[in-house]
Amino acid sequence: MIHLLQIKPNSGEPIYLQLTDQISRLIAGGELKAGDELPSVRDVAKSLAINPMTVSKSYQALLAKELVIRPRGQKMRVAESQQTELEDKLTMLKPLTGELVQQAKELKIDLQKLQLLIQQSWK
Amino acid sequence: MSMIECKNLSNNSLKSLDFFLEEGRVLGLLGKNGAGKTTLLSVLMGVLDKSPYADVKVMGHVPGCWPEAIKNEIGYVPQRFWGFDAMSIREAIKTIKPFYENWDDALATELINEFDLPEHQQIKKLSEGQKQLTSIVLAMSFRPKLLVLDEPVASLDPLSRRVFLEKLIENHCDLGTSVIFSTHITSDLERIASDVLILKDGTSVISGDIESVRESVVRMKFNFPKHKKLTFDGLSVLSSSSHGDIQQLLVDQGGLDVKQILTEKGASNIHCEHLNLDDLFLELHS
Numbered sequence: 365m366i367h368l369l370q371i372k373p374n375s376g377e378p379i380y381l382q383l384t385d386q387i388s389r390l391i392a393g394g395e396l397k398a399g400d401e402l403p404s405v406r407d408v409a410k411s412l413a414i415n416p417m418t419v420s421k422s423y424q425a426l427l428a429k430e431l432v433i434r435p436r437g438q439k440m441r442v443a444e445s446q447q448t449e450l451e452d453k454l455t456m457l458k459p460l461t462g463e464l465v466q467q468a469k470e471l472k473i474d475l476q477k478l479q480l481l482i483q484q485s486w487k
Numbered sequence: 488m489s490m491i492e493c494k495n496l497s498n499n500s501l502k503s504l505d506f507f508l509e510e511g512r513v514l515g516l517l518g519k520n521g522a523g524k525t526t527l528l529s530v531l532m533g534v535l536d537k538s539p540y541a542d543v544k545v546m547g548h549v550p551g552c553w554p555e556a557i558k559n560e561i562g563y564v565p566q567r568f569w570g571f572d573a574m575s576i577r578e579a580i581k582t583i584k585p586f587y588e589n590w591d592d593a594l595a596t597e598l599i600n601e602f603d604l605p606e607h608q609q610i611k612k613l614s615e616g617q618k619q620l621t622s623i624v625l626a627m628s629f630r631p632k633l634l635v636l637d638e639p640v641a642s643l644d645p646l647s648r649r650v651f652l653e654k655l656i657e658n659h660c661d662l663g664t665s666v667i668f669s670t671h672i673t674s675d676l677e678r679i680a681s682d683v684l685i686l687k688d689g690t691s692v693i694s695g696d697i698e699s700v701r702e703s704v705v706r707m708k709f710n711f712p713k714h715k716k717l718t719f720d721g722l723s724v725l726s727s728s729s730h731g732d733i734q735q736l737l738v739d740q741g742g743l744d745v746k747q748i749l750t751e752k753g754a755s756n757i758h759c760e761h762l763n764l765d766d767l768f769l770e771l772h773s
Contacts, residue, residue: 373677376763378698406660413652414678415513416660421698 365396366403366411379414383422384429385456391431391442392453402432402440490633490665491531494542498535500526502690508667508682510632513659515676515697516669517768518686524669525566527686528637531667532563546633559587562626566637568618572611576604576621580628587629595628601650615642623651627658636668640675648672652679673764683764685771692725692771693739701761706770707736709749709757717752726771737770 368390371382390396405423409416423440426432433443468478491508500523508514518524529535530543533551537543543550546557553561571579576599584590599606602620605613610621619642626634634655640648656679658664670676676683676697683700685693693700704725711717711734719727723739734754738745746757762770 371678373674374763374765376761376766378701379677380698406657409660410653410657412678413649413656415681416656417681 371412380418380421384425387426389456396442398442398444400442490546492544496541496543497538500689504690506684506691506694508665510665511663512681513666513679514682515680516684522686523689525637528635532635560632562631562634564622564626564636564639568622575609576606589630591628591630595624598624630662634664634666638669677764704739706760706762707738709734709754711754726773
């Protein structure tokens with residue numbers, strides 16, 4: 365799954381949050397399934413060229429959110445999930461839609477036109 | 488244990504500089520050209536002098552006064568690699584290897600291959616980037632506990648730079664190597680550093696754990712009547728500017744409710760923004 369992770373070091377959003385959000389999305393979308401092993405901190409740190417403490421911090425956050433579990437002496441695994449509610453999935457998209465709407469407004473594009481654009485890029 | 492303890496360091500280009508590097512941390516050093524980065528690293532390596540009042544210890548000793556065993560646990564990549572001109576990379580390795588107990592041939596070979604270095608070519612015929620990579624191979628292969636890197640990626644292409652960062656992180660994960668490195672590339676620093684030290688005019692303007700710095704240092708934009716005088720007492724203001732009624736401050740909040748304090752002083756319409764290191768750096772020098 366490491367190849368699915370991407371970070372933007374200069375985006376202004378802390379890297380550990382970027383990682384936490386991405387892995388949360390992979391779990392919510394079913395890309396990562398209950399019981400799947402998470403790669404080791406070392407492997408993630410090395411392949412993304414980021415500080416291992418950042419990866420640990422993100423894994424801690426996932427543990428706190430109960431999205432993953434760490435059975436004694438084993439690797440971190442995706443937790444048996446209660447299906448992620450639609451509500452939660454929508455919350456994940458909110459920052460993006462917020463920005464999209466703001467830019468649309470700056471460009472004086474109305475809601476109808478924006479919906480049309482989303483429809484077109486959906487295909 | 489502190490790998491580096493630096494108190495009240497002054498000399499021709501540094502002014503009462505204080506900072507620490509704890510074991511297992513990666514410290515990124517930022518600053519304009521001439522801010523004192525190379526001077527600082529040279530002092531730490533015992534190459535440059537400091538004032539007698541400075542209290543500087545690197546791995547528990549005054550720089551330059553290390554017992555042999557400790558000296559061999561410090562890897563240094565200077566800004567410009569020199570020496571070994573007539574030798575090939577392999578010959579250079581053969582020459583320095585006997586000095587280091589922990590020299591790791593497998594690691595040296597792995598780095599040479601990953602960096603795509605021509606190991607049998609004379610060092611003087613290598614490009615600047617290849618010389619820099621050679622210097623990195625020589626400094627990392629004896630598996631030091633502390634790596635001191637002066638702009639290690641300055642002459643590297645994006646691909647070599649990325650491979651270098653990966654290798655550095657791998658080494659850091661396996662051995663817990665502590666690192667201090669200077670750079671102008673803030674995105675590299677955001678990636679691999681746990682701590683940051685920003686130098687301006689020879690002294691530290693921002694230093695600490697990178698997450699805390701990003702959390703604590705913010706840009707505040709607000710309205711303040713032009714004819715009134717705004718005082719910053721009690722606030723740690725790093726830079727300020729104003730255009731008419733609009734004021735902008737770079738503030739280290741340091742646990743204070745700065746928004747509240749500014750409101751009490753008569754500011755309104757306050758916006759608070761967290762910055763990435765790039766913006767932070769620009770803001771500090773604006």
